[in-house]
Amino acid sequence: MLHETLRKKYEMVIGLEVHCQMKTRTKLFCSCPNRFGDPPNTNVCPVCLGLPGALPVLSREAVTLALRAALATNCTVHETSVFARKNYFYPDLPKGYQISQYDRPYSTDGRVEALNADGTATTVRLERIHMEEDAGKLLHEGFPWSKEMSGVDLNRSGSPLIEIVSKPDLRSAQEAHAYLTALKAILVYSDVSDCNMEEGSLRCDANVSVRERGTEALGTRSEVKNLNSFRNVMRAIEYEYERQVNLVEAGHKVVQETRLYRADKDETASMRSKEEAHDYRYFPEPDLPPLVISPEWREETRKSLPELPAGKRARFVDHYGIPPYDAEVLTLTREVADFFEEVAKGCGNGKAASNWVMTEVMREMKGRENAEGEVSFADWPIAPASLAELIRLIDSGAINGKTAKDVFARMWRSGEAPKAIVEREGLSQVSDTEAIEGAIREVIAGSADQVATYKKGRTNTVGWFVGQVMKKTGGRANPKIVNDLVKAALDAI
Numbered sequence: 492m493l494h495e496t497l498r499k500k501y502e503m504v505i506g507l508e509v510h511c512q513m514k515t516r517t518k519l520f521c522s523c524p525n526r527f528g529d530p531p532n533t534n535v536c537p538v539c540l541g542l543p544g545a546l547p548v549l550s551r552e553a554v555t556l557a558l559r560a561a562l563a564t565n566c567t568v569h570e571t572s573v574f575a576r577k578n579y580f581y582p583d584l585p586k587g588y589q590i591s592q593y594d595r596p597y598s599t600d601g602r603v604e605a606l607n608a609d610g611t612a613t614t615v616r617l618e619r620i621h622m623e624e625d626a627g628k629l630l631h632e633g634f635p636w637s638k639e640m641s642g643v644d645l646n647r648s649g650s651p652l653i654e655i656v657s658k659p660d661l662r663s664a665q666e667a668h669a670y671l672t673a674l675k676a677i678l679v680y681s682d683v684s685d686c687n688m689e690e691g692s693l694r695c696d697a698n699v700s701v702r703e704r705g706t707e708a709l710g711t712r713s714e715v716k717n718l719n720s721f722r723n724v725m726r727a728i729e730y731e732y733e734r735q736v737n738l739v740e741a742g743h744k745v746v747q748e749t750r751l752y753r754a755d756k757d758e759t760a761s762m763r764s765k766e767e768a769h770d771y772r773y774f775p776e777p778d779l780p781p782l783v784i785s786p787e788w789r790e791e792t793r794k795s796l797p798e799l800p801a802g803k804r805a806r807f808v809d810h811y812g813i814p815p816y817d818a819e820v821l822t823l824t825r826e827v828a829d830f831f832e833e834v835a836k837g838c839g840n841g842k843a844a845s846n847w848v849m850t851e852v853m854r855e856m857k858g859r860e861n862a863e864g865e866v867s868f869a870d871w872p873i874a875p876a877s878l879a880e881l882i883r884l885i886d887s888g889a890i891n892g893k894t895a896k897d898v899f900a901r902m903w904r905s906g907e908a909p910k911a912i913v914e915r916e917g918l919s920q921v922s923d924t925e926a927i928e929g930a931i932r933e934v935i936a937g938s939a940d941q942v943a944t945y946k947k948g949r950t951n952t953v954g955w956f957v958g959q960v961m962k963k964t965g966g967r968a969n970p971k972i973v974n975d976l977v978k979a980a981l982d983a984i
């Protein structure tokens with residue numbers, strides 16, 4: 492661990508490059524299915540195999556999705572953009588080049604608002620978003636011949652990606668996490684991608700450098716690749732920060748290079764010296780005309796965007812009277828936001844709906860998260876209408892808060908409606924003053940010492956009496972009524 496004085500001395504500067512696989516039906520330049528998980532090399536054709544003479548045809552659906560991503564992140568969309576060849580050799584790239592966008596991307600200058608855990612917000616500027624095709628995948632394990640050789644699966648070759656490049660606006664691993672969370676929410680909301688990290692739909696490279704606080708000039712950066720979970724992004728950034736600070740403190744220079752994050756060892760290792768753009772010999776793709784996105788296409792796409800997380804947050808705060816932090820948590824995924832909103836509408840109590848969803852519901856859902864810490868909200872064990880009914884039972888005084896938690900636990904397990912549980916188990920709250928007064932008389936009769944204490948002016952003993960009466964009524968008495976009646980009975984003695 493880096494010493495606190497060094498942490499105070501050096502600031503980390505982070506920019507992220509996020510590759511997002513778009514959920515089109517076909518690949519970017521051919522009609523092969525864009526689908527994860529099929530047997531190797533079954534979704535391929537002459538175009539995505541890179542056979543000589545095969546010609547790419549740009550998918551309109553892919554451009555529309557890319558357009559949605561740009562508009563949802565406040566980017567400027569350029570009417571004319573150009574595809575370029577990025578030349579390099581790799582065994583998973585049969586053509587020997589990747590079709591990407593270089594000096595004329597379709598969109599630039601965006602902005603994403605990221606909310607940090609401490610309630611502050613960071614505005615992250617986007618340098619650009621460009622479209623490109625994905626490469627295939629090398630298979631190093633899981634086959635009988637894996638010890639002797641590797642295989643190549645070209646199903647992913649030619650899948651449509653957007654690369655979202657941020658400016659170096661992030662200053663901590665936590666901010667990077669907040670930014671990725673916000674970006675992912677936007678991409679999922681706008682139906683651009685499922686952002687499934689386990690399937691590689693969202694991949695991230697981090698550019699990390701350090702500089703002394705208070706200075707302007709950027710330090711030499713390293714680029715860390717192979718970050719396939721938010722957790723790994725944070726860990727790799729922390730590792731790089733410490734490594735670079737130690738280098739600088741020891742009087743060495745940080746070398747500009749590409750490094751690989753190894754999750755099993757939690758460290759980064761040098762992969763190659765950083766390539767420059769000219770190493771790729773970019774030139775305009777001769778097989779594709781410039782892409783023209785008409786203002787009509789752009790505006791039509793803008794109109795088709797759903798309410799995005801930022802808008803939903805503001806509306807939840809405004810309409811349901813919940814704090815901004817609650818609104819942030821509730822809008823991270825569309826499914827949770829929709830669930831909350833149905834509960835809030837059904838019970839007419841936004842604050843209670845938010846409390847229940849954020850505590851009880853989220854705690855139960857957490858138990859279902861996968862190895863990447865992601866929870867699938869595809870199926871809920873209870874309907875939002877049931878939770879709304881439970882909140883109405885509390886608000887009408889039919890059950891108290893403690894009973895409600897028990898009922899909730901049963902609902903969650905069985906899916907049964909709360910009213911049915913309350914009626915069958917006889918859990919209705921006792922608001923009948925006669926029954927409560929009877930219990931109070933019994934408690935007072937058997938507690939001469941405590942009564943004497945109360946009479947000496949130690950009025951804080953009221954709580955003890957309330958507790959005893961609650962016990963006698965099996966925890967079902969209305970605590971407010973008990974409190975009032977206990978005070979009245981003690982004062983009358």
Ligand SMILES: [Zn+2]
Nearest residue numbers: 521523536539
């Ligand atoms: Zn194909």
